Amino acid sequence: MTMIREIDYGTSARTSGTPVTLEIDGRSVTVPEGTSVMRAAAEAGIMVPKLCATDHLESFGSCRLCMVEIEGRRGTPASCTTPVAPGMKVATQNDRLARLRKGVMELYISDHPLDCLTCPANGNCELQDMAGTVGLREVRYGFDGANHLKQPKDESNPYFTFDPSKCIVCSRCVRACSEVQGTFALTIDSRGFASMVSPGAGESFMDSECVSCGACVQACPTATLMEKSVIAHGQAEHSVITTCAYCGVGCSFKAEMQGTTVVRMVPHKDGGANEGHSCVKGRFAWGYATHKDRVLHPMVRESTADPWRVVSWEEAIATAARRLKAVQETYGRHAIGGITSSRCTNEEVYVVQKMIRAAFGTNNVDTCARVCHSPTGYGLKQTFGTSAGTQDFRSIDRTDVILVIGANPTDGHPVFGSRMKKRIRAGARLIVADPRRIDLVRSPHVEAAHHLQLRPGSNVALLNAMAHVIVTEGLVDRAFVAERCEADAFARWESFIAEPRNSPEVAERSTGVPAAGIRAAARLYATGGNAAIYYGLGVTEHTQGSTTVMAMANLAMATGNIGRDGVGVNPLRGQNNVQGSCDMGSFPHELPGYRHVSDTAVRTLFEQAWGAPLDPEPGLRIPNMFDAAIGGTFKGLFVQGEDIAQSDPNTAHVTAALGALDCLIVQDLFLNETAAFAHVFFPGTSFLEKDGTFTNAERRINRVRPVIPEKTGKAEWRIVSELATALGYPMHYDTTAQIMDEIARLTPSFAGVSFRRLDEAGSLQWPVTEAAPQGTPIMHADGFMRGRGRFMITEYIATEERPSRDFPLILTTGRILSHYNVGAQTRRTANVAWHPEDILEINAHDAEQRGIRDGDLVSVGSRVGATTLRARISDRMPPGVVYTTFHHPVTGANVVTTDASDWATNCPEYKVTAVQIRLSNQPADRARRHAPIVRVGTAAE
Ligand code: SF4
Ligand code: SF4
Ligand code: SF4
Numbered sequence: 058m059t060m061i062r063e064i065d066y067g068t069s070a071r072t073s074g075t076p077v078t079l080e081i082d083g084r085s086v087t088v089p090e091g092t093s094v095m096r097a098a099a100e101a102g103i104m105v106p107k108l109c110a111t112d113h114l115e116s117f118g119s120c121r122l123c124m125v126e127i128e129g130r131r132g133t134p135a136s137c138t139t140p141v142a143p144g145m146k147v148a149t150q151n152d153r154l155a156r157l158r159k160g161v162m163e164l165y166i167s168d169h170p171l172d173c174l175t176c177p178a179n180g181n182c183e184l185q186d187m188a189g190t191v192g193l194r195e196v197r198y199g200f201d202g203a204n205h206l207k208q209p210k211d212e213s214n215p216y217f218t219f220d221p222s223k224c225i226v227c228s229r230c231v232r233a234c235s236e237v238q239g240t241f242a243l244t245i246d247s248r249g250f251a252s253m254v255s256p257g258a259g260e261s262f263m264d265s266e267c268v269s270c271g272a273c274v275q276a277c278p279t280a281t282l283m284e285k286s287v288i289a290h291g292q293a294e295h296s297v298i299t300t301c302a303y304c305g306v307g308c309s310f311k312a313e314m315q316g317t318t319v320v321r322m323v324p325h326k327d328g329g330a331n332e333g334h335s336c337v338k339g340r341f342a343w344g345y346a347t348h349k350d351r352v353l354h355p356m357v358r359e360s361t362a363d364p365w366r367v368v369s370w371e372e373a374i375a376t377a378a379r380r381l382k383a384v385q386e387t388y389g390r391h392a393i394g395g396i397t398s399s400r401c402t403n404e405e406v407y408v409v410q411k412m413i414r415a416a417f418g419t420n421n422v423d424t425c426a427r428v429c430h431s432p433t434g435y436g437l438k439q440t441f442g443t444s445a446g447t448q449d450f451r452s453i454d455r456t457d458v459i460l461v462i463g464a465n466p467t468d469g470h471p472v473f474g475s476r477m478k479k480r481i482r483a484g485a486r487l488i489v490a491d492p493r494r495i496d497l498v499r500s501p502h503v504e505a506a507h508h509l510q511l512r513p514g515s516n517v518a519l520l521n522a523m524a525h526v527i528v529t530e531g532l533v534d535r536a537f538v539a540e541r542c543e544a545d546a547f548a549r550w551e552s553f554i555a556e557p558r559n560s561p562e563v564a565e566r567s568t569g570v571p572a573a574g575i576r577a578a579a580r581l582y583a584t585g586g587n588a589a590i591y592y593g594l595g596v597t598e599h600t601q602g603s604t605t606v607m608a609m610a611n612l613a614m615a616t617g618n619i620g621r622d623g624v625g626v627n628p629l630r631g632q633n634n635v636q637g638s639c640d641m642g643s644f645p646h647e648l649p650g651y652r653h654v655s656d657t658a659v660r661t662l663f664e665q666a667w668g669a670p671l672d673p674e675p676g677l678r679i680p681n682m683f684d685a686a687i688g689g690t691f692k693g694l695f696v697q698g699e700d701i702a703q704s705d706p707n708t709a710h711v712t713a714a715l716g717a718l719d720c721l722i723v724q725d726l727f728l729n730e731t732a733a734f735a736h737v738f739f740p741g742t743s744f745l746e747k748d749g750t751f752t753n754a755e756r757r758i759n760r761v762r763p764v765i766p767e768k769t770g771k772a773e774w775r776i777v778s779e780l781a782t783a784l785g786y787p788m789h790y791d792t793t794a795q796i797m798d799e800i801a802r803l804t805p806s807f808a809g810v811s812f813r814r815l816d817e818a819g820s821l822q823w824p825v826t827e828a829a830p831q832g833t834p835i836m837h838a839d840g841f842m843r844g845r846g847r848f849m850i851t852e853y854i855a856t857e858e859r860p861s862r863d864f865p866l867i868l869t870t871g872r873i874l875s876h877y878n879v880g881a882q883t884r885r886t887a888n889v890a891w892h893p894e895d896i897l898e899i900n901a902h903d904a905e906q907r908g909i910r911d912g913d914l915v916s917v918g919s920r921v922g923a924t925t926l927r928a929r930i931s932d933r934m935p936p937g938v939v940y941t942t943f944h945h946p947v948t949g950a951n952v953v954t955t956d957a958s959d960w961a962t963n964c965p966e967y968k969v970t971a972v973q974i975r976l977s978n979q980p981a982d983r984a985r986r987h988a989p990i991v992r993v994g995t996a997a998e
């Protein structure tokens with residue numbers, strides 16, 4: 058349990074600078090220069106009264122409550138805006154200051170409703186605290202004069218209210234929205250007495266630019282901006298620190314609780330990934346965990362035509378084991394396998410892959426990360442030697458040139474997107490390579506220096522052309538290359554990349570990006586100071602996904618932009634534990650720690666630890682499992698927390714495979730689309746119930762702590778252990794800490810990780826070894842993990858999926874801020890208010906040609922399928938390219954995506970599908986009907 062209220066030092070810490078010693082209330086204090094007097098006092102344990110200052114915002118100096126006396130200076134300066142000076146003598150308390158502060162508070166309170174007892178902030182209100190601190194006992198001014206007490210509330214946002222009658226116009230909300238979130242949705246309207254906080258130009262919060270991140274709510278010292286959940290439940294009585302289960306940023310939160318009820322989620326100030334910020338999903342969209350749709354009891358059925366039967370855990374586990382064994386007896390050991398989930402904890406994933414290898418006796422294990430970031434693992438391992446990003450998020454604060462390619466951080470990775478925007482506002486230059494005009498290209502106080510609006514599928518051509526410019530214009534960092542990289546590989550790459558076919562002028566034809574723009578961007582990347590690459594699924598989900606990752610690594614090595622703060626090559630991971638699920642040995646060819654199953658020494662290590670023989674041959678990948686299922690040789694599948702029927706490409710193919718199985722076991726929160734084909738359903742636990750760890754995009758291992766008891770009565774790792782045991786392989790753990798201890802024993806990069814160390818440090822970035830006991834925020838600092846960096850030849854090969862007469866447009870897919878993946882969680886929250894359905898974005902020219910108007914229903918047809926969506930005419934899209942999200946099963950965007958995939962890893966080519974768009978009047982109707990659930994006597998109710 059953690060304190061609900063943390064110390065607020067008033068202004069931010071200065072971490073560098075000459076130490077300055079001063080005296081505050083007779084105490085000697087030493088702090089770095091640039092520190093405010095207020096912060097110096099707080100660090101010495103002297104809390105100066107304050108209202109407009111808070112330590113995650115720049116000081117503003119408006120409330121005047123923090124005034125102090127400084128020897129030799131006139132007046133009473135504000136301590137929040139006054140920097141320390143050597144030898145300064147400060148008094149924070151005396152009669153004069155007390156009188157002045159009481160006067161300030163009196164003015165505030167004279168225009169504030171005196172309803173403390175019934176106010177939702179009661180007990181956790183800074184205004185209330187300050188009234189007490191300054192000893193305010195009466196207010197001489199009545200409420201008869203002009204005041205703001207009758208101002209109407211704005212209840213438009215589903216998660217928080219705005220009650221202007223309680224506003225003290227401290228501007229903390231406005232500054233939070235600008236400085237931290239970078240949305241600039243709030244202003245202070247008018248002046249003097251009439252000053253008022255306003256979202257947009259007098260709009261409601263819901264109609265404004267607000268993205269509902271909640272930073273303003275967190276910053277508000279009064280009940281003006283207040284979570285509706287707190288209004289409903291009251292203030293929390295304890296809190297637990299845990300980790301968001303949505304995206305790969307991995308934000309830390311304090312779950313504020315009343316017993317087993319979550320009152321609110323507050324981003325944790327000490328969270329290594331988020332430092333006190335969050336987005337709408339993590340802060341507000343956790344209601345799915347208690348949604349009525351959750352299945353809380355295990356269920357079985359003989360065939361998918363039968364209704365589900367609610368049964369005891371014993372019966373469900375025995376049924377699963379019996380069916381899996383029956384398949385193996387008839388079709389052989391390798392006729393079964395499993396898929397691990399990047400939404401589950403490291404410990405849960407580890408036990409599933411262990412069960413598959415040791416109890417199933419096969420390496421037929423793959424992960425949903427196959428369909429997103431497997432090219433990252435491959436590409437970075439080939440070039441640098443590790444399957445992970447190179448930097449911590451903080452590193453961007455030292456970046457001068459940011460290259461964002463195939464990622465949309467403000468929607469997909471919002472907290473990091475805000476950090477990126479802050480760095481750009483502070484002067485970093487931005488290059489965006491994306492077919493779509495994402496928000497980063499132009500948003501308040503942010504403008505990309507270059508938007509390379511390339512055609513989907515031409516990433517490699519673009520990056521090769523940038524490298525061509527760097528090589529042919531003499532911009533290579535030769536000293537870095539000579540010292541750190543393989544000479545032969547570099548020489549081969551240099552002559553390859555210098556060939557005219559890799560020039561920007563040739564690339565212009567395949568990418569559609571003017572050669573001059575490519576040249577300018579390449580020069581900026583190579584010469585603009587520290588340059589860092591951030592990328593997402595727009596890089597990996599292509600037939601050349603792995604080639605693109607290697608092309609980025611080549612660029613970074615050629616310019617020496619690797620191995621220190623501010624540079625690097627960084628995947629923005631989609632799901633919360635993509636990094637972890639890959640680290641934990643979820644690929645059919647790799648044991649935990651990315652070690653090949655054919656390596657006898659490694660296999661022996663695991664065989665001895667696990668007490669079971671392991672197969673030296675790699676198993677099936679997900680697409681091979683589907684093909685084998687359709688071919689009749691693969692008959693049993695365990696799916697952990699993943700809706701493959703909705704998330705994998707070419708839905709018709711996937712469902713045909715699932716329908717051909719004799720035993721499908723699904724472990725999930727909800728009866729998802731995949732469960733329609735299942736024979737056994739194990740109810741899963743939400744992140745609020747889990748005990749374990751997630752690993753985020755910066756290799757940061759964060760603790761996930763149980764906030765509420767398991768609603769299903771059984772942790773997922775226990776179910777898996779019991780299933781393995783029922784299959785004849787005894788597996789037992791008492792706690793998840795024991796699982797992590799086993800991972801640490803068997804995985805060199807986790808050697809120094811344990812729950813105890815994580816609790817002490819807050820989080821650790823792997824590798825955590827004897828040489829790096831505190832973890833490794835920046836990789837490859839003294840040499841690449843593979844020894845020398847290896848340049849790889851990255852031949853551009855255009856995808857087969859090209860526009861044609863029948864399918865003249867290219868469909869590309871992505872995410873939106875308010876939703877997450879297939880939407881199973883976010884659709885069960887109030888986030889649907891922002892995005893009730895998937896939308897097809899189409900350029901005005903393409904729409905006009907087809908007679909399509911904004912809001913029309915259109916049919917989207919590809920070579921493999923068709924679906925119906927509502928069209929939105931958008932100038933974000935270039936002609937010839939359309940875009941949609943895939944958050945709603947009813948539209949089933951993956952009905953149209955093909956099963957083309959990355960040459961090295963089989964990551965599907967979601968980002969390029971040739972389609973035709975036509976007007977339609979048929980709403981999509983693909984919602985699968987689930988068989989009814991019947992409850993029978995044996996149920997463990
Ligand atoms: S919720 Fe976030 S985006 Fe909306 S006004 Fe507040 S700080 Fe700005
Ligand atoms: S809404 Fe809250 S944070 Fe914003 S100005 Fe008013 S009191 Fe300050
Ligand atoms: S969804 Fe991502 S950015 Fe948003 S709070 Fe969760 S981890 Fe942070």
Ligand code: FES
Nearest residue numbers: 118120121123137
């Ligand atoms: S806290 Fe310093 S002026 Fe408000």
